Amino acid sequence: MSKISSTFLLYFIQNRFINTVSGSTLPLASVSTIEFLKNSCGLATDSPSSALRKLQFDEKSAKKYEAVLGFLKSYGFENSQIAKLIAKRSSILQSRVSSNLKPKFEFLEEIGFVGPLLPKVILSNPAILQRGLDSHLKPSFCFIKEMLESDEQANFAIRRSSWLLTSNFKGVMQSNVNVLLGEGVPSRNISKLIAQQPRTIMQKVDRMVCAVKKVKELGIEPQTRMFVRALRVVLSMNDTTWKKKINVLKSLGWSEKEILTAFKRDPYCLACSEEKMRAVADFCFNAAKLDPETVISYPTFFMSGLDKRLRPRFKVVEVLKVKKLIENRKIARLLVVGERIFVKNYVLKHLDEVPDLMEIYRGNATAEARPVL
16 A cells, blocks of 8 residues: 555544544535545635535545645645635545646646746636646637737736636637727727726627627727727626716716716726715815816816825815915816826925925825825
């Protein structure tokens, strides 16, 4: 008999002849497996999955479990990560190391998932280990790489959305890409869409067709970068939600024409919640004393954080106004201008006149709003 670990011997001998386990309704074999895994990798035993309960525990299966655990540890998996993986996909314990797991791990390393990135990507989508290497994983990566035009961009997209490796790229994704190309959307814009928001490209094809038609009817040309941004927003909600958001903005004083003009200028203004729309409008009208026409001409207001950007900047603007260092007409633009420009031109520039201006700004801003020097 080949050599096996003391961990296995301890639990095998302990449970071999026990017919019942006090306080448990689990089959003896599954109790032994669970206890074995608890001792080996710290698996939580309070609520084992039904799949985990079905795993057998005998000499042959225990040797296989040990081989899998040892293999995972050799690739840098910590016990807590192994326990999490098994809790999600207990079937991995029944995998063959040499012919199944090892080739997949080597492939993932080849495409850039090395060191801590390897356990991270597998934990984010354990289904990767259940897909065929040659029949699915490699073709999926090649398709993503072809669309994004480099290994680095493909790796970046998969890190953000690991399900890309296990998605139905030959069906839904390819069909939607064809729809967009057929409408004249540049391939580089499609690539950015896949890299930044891949779920957009995984919509049902008929829904994609309807969304493309809607965005075109709003007057946004497929050849522009704004088209894919608008497409993302339209596909992120159903028609009912779209109408609700339009009605909220109408109730705040804008016409549908003004709202759609703002959407064409920056589609993400309709991506925020109805509550956020009301809160931003309240700040702009009542605190900043901006008129509706000015606010709707800067749709970026609706994507800006109230506590992270708008309120801290308004405090600075108020001080500069008192000191007559800025003009009233610039207020709206100052509230939405880029962070680096705002800090350089409206905080650092006036430190001689207002020494505590940076403190005023920082005291009302979170870490995200701190200056970039």
